[in-house]
Amino acid sequence: MTTTLLPATRTVAAEARAVVKTYGKAETEVRALDGADVRIDRGRFTAIMGPSGSGKSTLMHVLAGLDTVDSGQVRIGDTELTSLTEDQRTLLRRERIGFVFQSFNLVPSLTAGENIALPLTLARRRPDPAWTDRVLETVGIAGRLGHRPSELSGGQQQRVAVARALVARPEIVFADEPTGNLDSRTGDAVLGLLRHATGELGQTVVMVTHDPAAAAHADRVVFLVDGRVVDELDDPTSAAVHAATARLGAGKE
Amino acid sequence: MWHLTLAQARAHRARLALTLVAVVLGVTFVTGSLALTDTSQRLFEDQFRTATAGVDLTIRDSAAFDSAMGVEVERDPLPAGIVDTVRGVDGVADAAASAVGQGLLEVDGRPAVPAGPSVLSSWSPAPFGAFDVREGTEPTEDGDVVLDVATARTYGVSVGDRVTVRADRTGTLRVVGLAGFGTQDGLADSTVALVTLPTAQRLLGLGDEVTQVQVVAAEGVAPTDLQEAVGRRIGTAFDVATAQDTVSAGADAARSRLAMIRVMLLSMAGAALLVGGFLIANTFSIVVSQRSRELALLRAVGATARQLRTSVLGEALVLGAVGSAIGTVLGVAAGYGLRGVAASFGVALPDGGLVVAPRTLLVSLGVGVVVTVLSAVGPARRAARVAPVEALRESRTAAPSRRRVAAGAVAASVAVAAVGAALGGAGVALVAVGAVAVLVALVLLGPALAPSLARVVGRPLGAAGVTGRLARESAARAPRRTAATTTALAVGLALVAFMTILGQSVKASSAGTYQDVVSADLVVESARAEMLGGLSHDVHHAVEDVPEVAVVSRVRYGHWKDAGATSALTAVEPETLGEVASVDMVAGSIDALADGGVVVAADEAAERGVEVGDMLTMTFARTGDQDLEVVGLVDERDAQALATGYLVSMETYAEHFTEDVDASLLVALADGVSVADGERAVADALTGFPTAAVRDLAAVAQARAAAVDEILGLVTVLLLLAVAIALLGITNTLALSIVERTREIGLLRSVGTTRRQVAWMVRWEAVLVAVLAVVVGVALGAGLGAAGVRALSGSDPVAVSWPVGRLALLVLVATAAGLLAGALPARRASRIGVLAAVARR
Structure with missing residues (x-):
């Protein structure tokens, strides 16, 4: 399963082209995305960075099929999302995409194990035991599967969320500020987990963050300002991300 | 998904608890109403079945219908000699005559007034009679009486005591024994006095006639075959019924008596469920809006709109099922409590083990579940509309759609x-x-x-x-x-x-x-809640004999059928009615009733399209289809004061009805007599009639x-x-x-x-x-x-x-x-x- 792809033959996992997305009407109109172009490479860990209001979360929602666009194209693999109905997008999310949110990731009335199995349950799919074991081993919460979310720490909850995102073996995992609510040590562990998912498990991961330290865990960083992609950085170091952030977001953050 | 639904229901049980109460209360009401009326029905049926056990055929005077508005019609008596005729029919093992009627029981000078009938019947030994002596002996001589055990217990009567029975005549009788009815101690809400046949004939004023003949078939003879043979021998003037017919006729009467109370109780259960439905819908709406982030999360990880809808409806289903189950159990218990409610409506329901028919369970559970699930449909649709991005942002409330407002x-x-x-x-x-x-x-x-x-x-x-x-x-x-x-x-x-x-x-x-209509000074009515009233001739005569009284005009009620539908009529005395009531006629005259015919309320006449001079076909239990000439039209409000929209004379009534009791006597006092003095005088004259009550007009109106x-x-x-x-x-x-x-x-x-x-x-x-x-x-x-x-x-x-x-x-x-x-x-x-x-x- 851990087929490592050569850089030269990288394929596109997802792509947004000239995407425009506005909220509100007339005077209160906000142009969240204003012609954004981005490519997500398969098997890599991509971070989307930008100051508040740069449209990074909207870009993620659009790429993940959570939200629609006003114009432009969005592709997951070979599937064009903009022509899909809400139900088709739901099925696409269920079959091909995993999510990790900043907070409120888990259904409070279900146990950790049930939360992890949720995407499979919803799709009435049988879990692959070998894969499930591997995911559980990776995230390291095997002993707490019977607990409810309220009985888990914030870090443990995010691990459960990562496991849920991975268990259905999606094409892409989207993570929205996954470390936003965690202290730096726990946050590092979760980022390590996502890193591990790309390296060892061959996952494609897209993470939205405003934290340069978190972005430094990625293979590639895409910078967004005012709804457009303004810069990219391959194999970033924490210092390089900081420098780029300072350059782009001067006076904004 | 079902698992998630159950987990949700469990997690929100506190929120849903009050909703559950709403379901439970509504269902309790439904179950209680059904169980109570079913039980009463069953008990009445059992009573009829016990009464006819061992008897294959019952012969009575023929009638066009058995009962109307839950009241069994009275029939003419039969000549006693018919017993010998019937005995002579091939296939008859034995036959016995009996006399059954109403006879008010008095213990120590106080009337024993049950909620139901006061039965006076001749004693028939098994297999003809359903009563068996539990204490003492059966009645053998004129003046002997056997009471049912329940009545004896209620009124403190023991063997050797003396009691008075008031029927057509009044007799003081010696209690020689106490009897049970099958496994019961007596008939539901009734008093029963059992005497010898001659005593019953004397008290009921039957002469040497009887009210019914019971027949036992010989071994191996089918009751229906015998029914035909007996019918051929005695002719069509008599009605030969198998035990099964008798039971079902009695059950029919009981059913229509219970129908009113059932409809009433069920409509109130409906009101409770309607309000409960709003409460359920509201609770689900709130729970859904509180869970919108969670629902959005589910949508994000791949739940379809349909899955969320199903999940919320599933939760409602669980709630409805649990609530209905509890409500059904409570309802069975509440059935007893509702008996009291029914009694206040004037419907006496017998005591006894509760009947819970499968239908009751199905209806109760079904109604509870359906109401709950239907109430959750709106919230479920709203749940399905939650957008996945809402998991990530604060939710807001949407304004009501324009279509909805329109x-x-x-x-x-x-x-x-x-x-x-x-x-x-x-x-x-x-x-x-x-x-x-x-x-x-x-x-x-x-x-x-x-x-x-x-x-x-x-x-x-x-x-x-x-x-x-x-x-x-x-x-x-x-x-x-x-x-x-x-x-x-x-x-x-x-x-x-x-x-x-x-x-x-x-x-x-x-x-x-x-x-407005009745101008009488005094009104005499039965103190008992009887549909047709219950004043005997003696009451009428006693009041007439009071010197202070100038005029007594009698009023009676009766049932008749019209193409299957039951209607009521009022019998009046046209020659005296004018002195105690001012009845406005629209056409014709009320005096014309003296020569037969019927006066119809204006609105009923308009509905039927009949006018003065037309013939109206009325079906009477005793005489069957009869054409009566419409001799007048009466103002409908004035007809209302006389209780029905059809008026006939006493003579016409006597022709077509066996019933011989007055519902009320309208009394005009002689000139110069004050109402108070007149009332006192009439009350004195009525001391011998414990069930007759005299009141002035204002008191009667107030009682109504x-x-x-x-x-x-x-x-x-x-x-x-x-x-x-x-x-x-x-x-x-x-x-x-x-x-x-x-x-x-x-x-x-x-x-x-x-x-x-x-x-x-x-x-x-x-x-x-x-x-x-x-x-x-x-x-x-x-x-x-x-x-x-x-x-x-x-x-x-x-x-x-x-x-x-x-x-x-x-x-x-x-x-x-x-x-x-x-x-x-x-x-x-x-x-x-x-x-x-x-x-x-």
Whole structure:
């Protein structure tokens, strides 16, 4: 399963082209995305960075099929999302995409194990035991599967969320500020987990963050300002991300 | 997915608990009503079955129908010699004659008045009789009597005592034994006196005739074959019934007697379920909106809209099933309690083990589940509409859609038009249309109207300071929540107001009409609740003999059938009626009744398209189809005062009916006699007739009004159950909204609002919702009530009387109840800490 792809033959996992997305009407109109172009490479860990209001979360929602666009194209693999109905997008999310949110990731009335199995349950799919074991081993919460979310720490909850995102073996995992609510040590562990998912498990991961330290865990960083992609950085170091952030977001953050 | 549904239901059990109560109460009512009426039906059937056990055929005088409006018709007696004729038929093993009738029992000079009939019957040994002697001996001589064990126990009679039996004649008899009826100690709600055949014939005034002949078939002879053979021998003047026919005829009578009470109880159960439905819908709405982030998360990870809808409906299904199950169990227990309610409606139901038919269980469970699931359909659709991105941002409430408002406006126009038309004199059906349209309009427009209504009605709350203003805004800002809570309570209150206005108007109009038409000084009526009355000839004669009395005019009632439908008629004495009542004729004359024929109420005549001179075909139990000439048309309100729309003379009545009792005697006193003196004189003359009661006209009118009051009171009490469910709804809704507003309340606390202030804020909101509901409910109830009164009063409008006192009381009670309903949520709100505002969940 851990087929490592050569850089030269990288394929596109997802792509947004000239995407425009506005909220509100007339005077209160906000142009969240204003012609954004981005490519997500398969098997890599991509971070989307930008100051508040740069449209990074909207870009993620659009790429993940959570939200629609006003114009432009969005592709997951070979599937064009903009022509899909809400139900088709739901099925696409269920079959091909995993999510990790900043907070409120888990259904409070279900146990950790049930939360992890949720995407499979919803799709009435049988879990692959070998894969499930591997995911559980990776995230390291095997002993707490019977607990409810309220009985888990914030870090443990995010691990459960990562496991849920991975268990259905999606094409892409989207993570929205996954470390936003965690202290730096726990946050590092979760980022390590996502890193591990790309390296060892061959996952494609897209993470939205405003934290340069978190972005430094990625293979590639895409910078967004005012709804457009303004810069990219391959194999970033924490210092390089900081420098780029300072350059782009001067006076904004 | 089912697993998730169950997990949700478990996790929200506290929120759903009050909703469960609503389901339980409604279902309890349904089950109770069905179980009670089924039980009574079964007991009556058992009684008939026991009575005919061992007997294969029963021969009585023939009748066109067995019973009408739950009352078995009386039949002419048979010549005693028929027993020998029947014995001679091949296949008859044995035959016996018996005499059965009504005979009031008196113990120590006091009448024993059961809720049901006072039976006087000749003793028949087994297999003909169903009674068996438990103590003492059977009656063997003239003057012997055997009572049923239950009656003896109730009135403290033992073997050797003397009792009086009043039938056509009165006799003092010696108790020689006590008897049981099958496994029972007696007949339900009856007294039974068993005497020898000659004694029964003497007391019932039968001469040497009998009322029925019972036949036992020889071994191996089928009852139906024998029925034919006996019928051929004795001719068509007699009715030969198999035991099975007799049982089913009796059961039919019991069924129609029970139908009224069943419909009444079930419609009140319906009202409770309707209000409960609103409460359920409301709770689910709130739970769905509180869970919107969770639902959005589920949508994000791949749940389809359909899956979420199914999940919410599944939760409703679980709730409905659990609530219905509990309600059904409680309902069976409540069946006993409802027996008392039925007794107050004048329907005596026998005691005994409760019958829970599979139908009862199916209906109760089905109704509970269906109501719950239907109520959750709206919230389920809303759950399915939650967008996946909402998991990631704060949710906001959507304004009611334009389509919804438009549909609501249409419904409201229909309601106004229907009620307006009804007020203008259109039919009852339009009032029903109006009521349904009002309900639909209320549901659709509620969320759109709630904010402005809450602000207008809540204006005085400004006087309560900032807490009052906050309460008002809180109600106005959650239009869906406020609307649903208000609607539930308003529907309950509208029903109460509707019934109160209707009852009050009916009462005022019937009392008014009676006093307008009847001019008698005194009225003698049976003190017992008998449909046809029960005054014997002796009462009539005794009153006539009073020197202070100038005129006595008798009134009787009877049933007849018209193409299968049962109608009632009134028999009067045309020659004296004019002196005790002023009956307005539209055409013809009431005096013409003396030569036969029938006088018909103007509205009934118009409906049938008959005029004076036409023939009307009436079917009588005793004489079958008869053509009677219409000799006059009477004003319909005057006919109402005489109870029915068809008047015949006493002679015509005697021709077609075996029944020989008067319902009431209208008495005019001699000139110069005061009503008080006259009443005293008549009362003295009636001392020998314990069941005859004399009253002046005002007292009679008042008694009629009291009867309406009694039913009205009961209906109101039962409807208050629906109101109580709606109040539970306020408690539930507010308690749930507190959870939703934790951060808001925490914020208020952090800027210096005291616990007391927070508590009052919640209480004021509860009061506001209650007052809003009172305003809406009473307004709707009043409109529909007025329309209902107009529609029911036909061409001659009855004035609507407004029970202002009662309505004011309703307003006060509802407001106070609102305060009470807010107590629990207020406490909960005041406990929210300051930190809640800043802490994220």
